[in-house]
Amino acid sequence: MNSSQSEDFRRKAWAIHEYIENHLYLNRRELTVGKGKFNAALLLSMITALGQGKALIIGEPGLGKTTSAEWVSALFYRIPLGVLWRGTVSGHPEQTEEKIIGRPDLGRLNRGEEVVRWSYFTLIPTKIVDEINRLPETKQSMILDGVDRGKWEYLNDAVINEAYCFFATANYADHGTHTIVSPLLDRFDVMVESRHPGANLSFRIGADRNTSQLLRNPEMEAAFHDLMTKNSEPQKRAEQMEILCRSQGERLERELGIPTLSLQDLIRIRAYCRSIPFDTDANAFLRLILSELSFCHPYGQKRIHETCQEGCHFSEYLCHDIKSCLSNRFPMSVQLYCQVLAWLLGDESVNIVHLKAIAPYALSHRAIWHERAIARWDTDQRNDPLVIYMGKKAVSRMHHRYMEQSQLIKDALTAAYCIAEGQDTEPVKGDHPLYWDILRDLNLSQDSEHR
Numbered sequence: 001m002n003s004s005q006s007e008d009f010r011r012k013a014w015a016i017h018e019y020i021e022n023h024l025y026l027n028r029r030e031l032t033v034g035k036g037k038f039n040a041a042l043l044l045s046m047i048t049a050l051g052q053g054k055a056l057i058i059g060e061p062g063l064g065k066t067t068s069a070e071w072v073s074a075l076f077y078r079i080p081l082g083v084l085w086r087g088t089v090s091g092h093p094e095q096t097e098e099k100i101i102g103r104p105d106l107g108r109l110n111r112g113e114e115v116v117r118w119s120y121f122t123l124i125p126t127k128i129v130d131e132i133n134r135l136p137e138t139k140q141s142m143i144l145d146g147v148d149r150g151k152w153e154y155l156n157d158a159v160i161n162e163a164y165c166f167f168a169t170a171n172y173a174d175h176g177t178h179t180i181v182s183p184l185l186d187r188f189d190v191m192v193e194s195r196h197p198g199a200n201l202s203f204r205i206g207a208d209r210n211t212s213q214l215l216r217n218p219e220m221e222a223a224f225h226d227l228m229t230k231n232s233e234p235q236k237r238a239e240q241m242e243i244l245c246r247s248q249g250e251r252l253e254r255e256l257g258i259p260t261l262s263l264q265d266l267i268r269i270r271a272y273c274r275s276i277p278f279d280t281d282a283n284a285f286l287r288l289i290l291s292e293l294s295f296c297h298p299y300g301q302k303r304i305h306e307t308c309q310e311g312c313h314f315s316e317y318l319c320h321d322i323k324s325c326l327s328n329r330f331p332m333s334v335q336l337y338c339q340v341l342a343w344l345l346g347d348e349s350v351n352i353v354h355l356k357a358i359a360p361y362a363l364s365h366r367a368i369w370h371e372r373a374i375a376r377w378d379t380d381q382r383n384d385p386l387v388i389y390m391g392k393k394a395v396s397r398m399h400h401r402y403m404e405q406s407q408l409i410k411d412a413l414t415a416a417y418c419i420a421e422g423q424d425t426e427p428v429k430g431d432h433p434l435y436w437d438i439l440r441d442l443n444l445s446q447d448s449e450h451r
Contacts, residue, residue, distance in 0.1 A: 001272045009269055010344060012259040016075045017046050019258050023214070025068045026201040027194075030383065033357045034345065041068060041194045044337070044361060045167070049076035049126070051270050051340040053333070054147060054166040054187060056132070056180075056365060058385065059194040061171050066130045067212075068194060069167035073126035074215045077165075078249040078260050081212055082221035084128065087120030089143075091134035097142050102154040105231065116157045120228055122146075123237070125164045125263060132168040132184075133177045140184050147187045159234065163267050169194075172385075182324075182368075189333035190358070191365035193385055214256060220248050273339040278350045284409050285352055285402045286334060288434050289359060292318045292398055293367070294325045295433035301325050304368065317433060318394055321373035326366055333362040356399060364391030401432065412438055 001009075021027075021042060031040040041057060041064075048055040049072050057065040070084050089100050101122050105115040121127055129135075129143070146152045150161035168188070171177065196202065227240050242263055249260035261269070278286065296302050297314055302325035314320060338354040347354070364387045373390070382389045402409065412428035416438045419425050427444060429435055 001268045005268075006272060006343070009261065009265060010346065012261055013046065013050060013076075013269075013344065015259050016261075017042065019256070020068075020071050020075065024071045025064055026205055027064070027197045028201070030195070031357065033341070034353050036345070040361070041192045042072075043341075044190050044192045045069060045072045046076070047337050047340045047344070048165050048167065048189070049073065050266060050344075051273060051336050052163050052165050052266065053189040053336060055168075056185070056188040056191040057167060057169045057194050058172070058191060059169075060196070063194050063196055065169035065194045066128065069128050069169065071215065073128065073165070073167070075252070075258060076261060076266070077124075077126045077263070078245040078252065079124060079126065080217040080221045080224065080248055081215040082218065083120065083124065083224045084126070086225075087124050088128045088130055089121050091129060091131040093134070093136050093139075095135055095139055095142075097154065100142060101146070101152050102157075102159075104155065114155055114157075115231055116154050117229070117231070118152075118154075118159055122152045122159050123228055123241075125161060127164060127166045129166075129168040131171060131177075133170040133173075133180050136178050137181050140181050144184060144187070147184065162238075163263055163270075185365050186327050186329055188365060189329075189337060190361040191388070192361050193388060215252075217248060217251060220244060220251075269343070270340075273343045274336070276339045276342050276348070276350060278335070278338075280410060281352050281406060282338070282350045282355050284406065284413055285355055285399065286331065286359075287413070288402050288409060288432065289395070289398050290326070290331060291432070291434040291437045292401075293322060293330075293363075293394075295319045295437060297433075297436070308370075314433060318398065319433060321370050321394075323368040323370055326363075330362060330366055334359055337362065352399070356395060359395045360388060360391035363394060364388045367391065367394070405430065405432070409434060416442060 021039065025042055027039045027042065029037040029039050031038045031043060044055055045057070045068060047053065057069060059065050066088070070081060073079060073084055074081050089095070100119060102116045102118040105117045108115040147166055150164050152159045170180065197205070223244055227237065227244065232240070246262065249262070252258045252260055294302055295314070296306070296308070296319055297312060298309060299306050302319060302322060304324040308315070308320050312320060334355070337358045338350045341354050341358060342350045367390070369390060374386070377390050377393055378386060380389070384392065408428060408430060409432070412430065412435055415425050415428050419427060419442055427439060427442060429439070
């Protein structure tokens, strides 16, 4: 993708964002990134669509969690709203694999043929699970592999989505909800809250009753249904689906004036974004975050069943405040979302501004905090739910530590690289867990300094 294509795709992405923000998902801009202000839920949903990521949207009932995901999906993937409605999986205790993924073709089965009738949810490239925390823990495993890899299996057949994005919504805990199991939570790249828009915008939303009809297309929805109910070869079905999506995109441009992107455009955008480098500070700061949230001096790394000792030398760092070790999916999520954000803002590299904006939303649902940390922040005056607020506070504290010793950290990383390349260089030692991680990688130790 050349620079002119990149600029054209970026212009289209922001035009779609502007239409959603002005006509569909009316909300306040509460997230500052550099000189710009954005609505966090909408911005992260757009990044999810562009980067083929996975987002968990939380909040009170009726505040636009599911509808915002539907609108983003309908416009970025050019899918009629009625098709998305039929493809949305409802979280409830009686949900079955046959309703989510697929079922046997009973007519063919009677003739001795094992043929799967795949669900809308499985086949379309954008997937939505509504109220995912109403699925019991035992049934959440049905979607684990599909969320992670886009691979959906039933009987002896499988569908693999080459490009897809995933949205799930969750109300706050009540008598009908269940805990989202850690393996499923970890598969979401980000978690964000869909907030109340305030009295004035809420009044406007209540007065406008026809917003969803703008994205309906009954004739096209019928054509999608015909395609979904045919047992076509996967490649042929994908080609026919793209023809229908192109027709829907032309209608959106003609009737609503919204430029659209093809599935191939989205694939090219993601590939281009993945080539955007991290600058030196963003690279070093992300390493500091990873070290502070995985390091444990007495036990080698954080483990959920091992408790930090009182009086530990590292008790001032966040490794003392969390119970579990972050998985390797965390840096993957941070890097992807930062790269797409940098591309959207027209920046040539990822910097600390992007990292500070994204990291709290990638961290908040993954960190399991000690009760002492929760008690420390629970009563603070805040605008975010506690879990996201704690993610922001954690990133802010780590950023403060990085700014105090950024040059020394970069020197330590440079020295480590030189030593690994065989150069005769002394390692840089310091008190932060990152220095200790560097020495471990070099098979060196500074334990004696703290014994």
